[in-house]
Amino acid sequence: MTDWYVENYRDEMTYGIAVKERIFDSQSDFQRVEIFEAVRFGRTLVIDGIFMTSERDEFLYHEMIVHPALCTAKSIARVLIIGGGDGGTAREVLRHPEVEKVLMVEIDGMVVDVCKKYMPALGAWDDPRLEVRIADGIAYMLDNDDPPWDVIILDGTDPVGPGEGLFNAAFYRTVKERLAPGGVFALQSESPILDDVFFEIQDTLREIFGHVHPYFGPVPLYSAGVWSWTYATDDADPMAIVDERATRVEAHSKTYNREMHRAAFALPQYAKKRPG
Amino acid sequence: MTDWYVENYRDEMTYGIAVKERIFDSQSDFQRVEIFEAVRFGRTLVIDGIFMTSERDEFLYHEMIVHPALCTAKSIARVLIIGGGDGGTAREVLRHPEVEKVLMVEIDGMVVDVCKKYMPALGAWDDPRLEVRIADGIAYMLDNDDPPWDVIILDGTDPVGPGEGLFNAAFYRTVKERLAPGGVFALQSESPILDDVFFEIQDTLREIFGHVHPYFGPVPLYSAGVWSWTYATDDADPMAIVDERATRVEAHSKTYNREMHRAAFALPQYAKKRPG
Numbered sequence: 001m002t003d004w005y006v007e008n009y010r011d012e013m014t015y016g017i018a019v020k021e022r023i024f025d026s027q028s029d030f031q032r033v034e035i036f037e038a039v040r041f042g043r044t045l046v047i048d049g050i051f052m053t054s055e056r057d058e059f060l061y062h063e064m065i066v067h068p069a070l071c072t073a074k075s076i077a078r079v080l081i082i083g084g085g086d087g088g089t090a091r092e093v094l095r096h097p098e099v100e101k102v103l104m105v106e107i108d109g110m111v112v113d114v115c116k117k118y119m120p121a122l123g124a125w126d127d128p129r130l131e132v133r134i135a136d137g138i139a140y141m142l143d144n145d146d147p148p149w150d151v152i153i154l155d156g157t158d159p160v161g162p163g164e165g166l167f168n169a170a171f172y173r174t175v176k177e178r179l180a181p182g183g184v185f186a187l188q189s190e191s192p193i194l195d196d197v198f199f200e201i202q203d204t205l206r207e208i209f210g211h212v213h214p215y216f217g218p219v220p221l222y223s224a225g226v227w228s229w230t231y232a233t234d235d236a237d238p239m240a241i242v243d244e245r246a247t248r249v250e251a252h253s254k255t256y257n258r259e260m261h262r263a264a265f266a267l268p269q270y271a272k273k274r275p276g
Numbered sequence: 277m278t279d280w281y282v283e284n285y286r287d288e289m290t291y292g293i294a295v296k297e298r299i300f301d302s303q304s305d306f307q308r309v310e311i312f313e314a315v316r317f318g319r320t321l322v323i324d325g326i327f328m329t330s331e332r333d334e335f336l337y338h339e340m341i342v343h344p345a346l347c348t349a350k351s352i353a354r355v356l357i358i359g360g361g362d363g364g365t366a367r368e369v370l371r372h373p374e375v376e377k378v379l380m381v382e383i384d385g386m387v388v389d390v391c392k393k394y395m396p397a398l399g400a401w402d403d404p405r406l407e408v409r410i411a412d413g414i415a416y417m418l419d420n421d422d423p424p425w426d427v428i429i430l431d432g433t434d435p436v437g438p439g440e441g442l443f444n445a446a447f448y449r450t451v452k453e454r455l456a457p458g459g460v461f462a463l464q465s466e467s468p469i470l471d472d473v474f475f476e477i478q479d480t481l482r483e484i485f486g487h488v489h490p491y492f493g494p495v496p497l498y499s500a501g502v503w504s505w506t507y508a509t510d511d512a513d514p515m516a517i518v519d520e521r522a523t524r525v526e527a528h529s530k531t532y533n534r535e536m537h538r539a540a541f542a543l544p545q546y547a548k549k550r551p552g
Contacts, residue, residue, distance in 0.1 A: 012293070014293075016292070040288040223291065255544040262542070263541075269536075
């Protein structure tokens with residue numbers, strides 16, 4: 001008998017993965033955290049019943065949330081990650097030797113602990129440039145004396161539960177204030193075809209940033225066919241790829257390359273305006 | 277109680293859609309044909325337990341199998357479709373006023389009949405340029421006196437069941453022989469990340485055609501995150517978009533535009549070589 005773990009989207013769609021072994025299941029202070037060994041996806045992280053990432057397909061998400069920003073920001077010495085508790089985003093950031101300091105502010109220590117223990121390949125936890133702080137990202141943004149950041153990455157869950165406050169104009173404004181000149185704010189911005197949240201995020205970002213560029217890619221574990229991230233900036237250019245940085249990334253990446261970088265920013269007709 | 281229809285991929289993944297009403301279910305001479313009214317996807321066609329297309333997301337598949345070829349082939353007066361029984365591919369082809377004749381050779385008359393009846397929006401069945409012939413596409417290709425075709429589109433099911441013989445060198449060779457100079461062969465070529473079939477199709481096409489260009493896009497109903505089509509030719513250029521044709525398509529399309537056309541051909545690192 002196959003053991004299925006099934007995610008249910010609004011009682012409209014389900015997505016299930018066959019599970020070899022249920023490895024971890026606990027309620028943290030914020031959310032339910034589960035880890036499975038899946039037949040197809042390897043070790044898989046699930047939060048509050050929603051698939052987050054897996055060993056097999058995590059590169060499709062982590063390379064794409066990181067490298068468009070990291071290959072184009074004016075400087076990439078200082079990078080702030082809000083969320084990102086599984087470690088994959090920090091790992092991709094740290095592939096750039098120009099990065100001197102990465103601060104990850106993750107609200108849920110349990111996510112970091114279990115990913116370190118059960119999905120160690122996702123992280124680069126021993127890199128001395130990485131500081132992990134278990135704290136509320138919103139509170140951190142409102143009250144800190146850190147110098148500005150060259151790139152700020154918001155790698156959060158969906159805009160429900162602890163992630164909700166990370167998807168509004170007040171939070172985006174604190175991000176903009178902490179960004180260095182030539183800096184980039186990159187965030188996961190939900191599926192462009194699943195519902196209207198994608199369009200709401202774009203509208204809100206446009207109130208704050210001079211240039212807002214959504215971009216797209218597949219993430220099989222998110223059963224929508226296509227996922228989006230957004231590149232928001234006042235003065236960086238998402239097409240101004242620094243070849244030296246991209247060449248280094250391409251030596252190890254599984255999806256990202258310069259062609260894919262440029263292609264990801266192509267907007268389908270349905271994304272050019274909010275559906276009626 | 278929600279009524280779920282669930283597709284099971286190799287006992288590794290499932291994809292389910294909530295069904296409002298089960299409308300049609302019958303065994304044809306070739307396969308089991310079902311139509312549902314789904315909560316999210318509208319009318320949905322399922323063949324042998326595999327989701328084929330739905331009213332809501334069909335544009336993502338049909339626009340992408342058709343317009344890269346139709347916007348770049350030297351002439352598009354004569355277009356042959358093998359398969360395509362739901363009518364969506366022919367409908368997109370017929371949007372081009374330069375098209376004079378479309379022949380659809382579909383093996384399963386039941387698919388055509390039920391799609392005409394229950395999913396009429398997918399087709400342009402009354403267009404006088406369209407001829408539908410219920411016949412075996414392989415037999416047709418081997419024995420006909422029709423003049424060469426400017427574009428041949430293979431819009432088949434997965435390479436199992438009646439679709440199996442459409443995915444081999446012998447069939448591709450008959451396609452090449454029937455193609456006019458400057459012609460293009462466009463086909464659905466499975467998911468590039470689900471298994472190795474995608475790579476096998478590419479290898480086989482490369483034995484026959486001088487230029488083989490896979491391209492990618494999302495199809496939510498195919499639970500793999502990303503789907504592929506392939507543009508095979510001896511003497512056409514997938515980047516030589518005829519602006520007049522594309523402009524007309526963009527006036528009605530929901531995903532296709534010139535940006536998306538060019539972007540779809542970007543190859544992720546994992547698709548540049550077969551995974552080890």
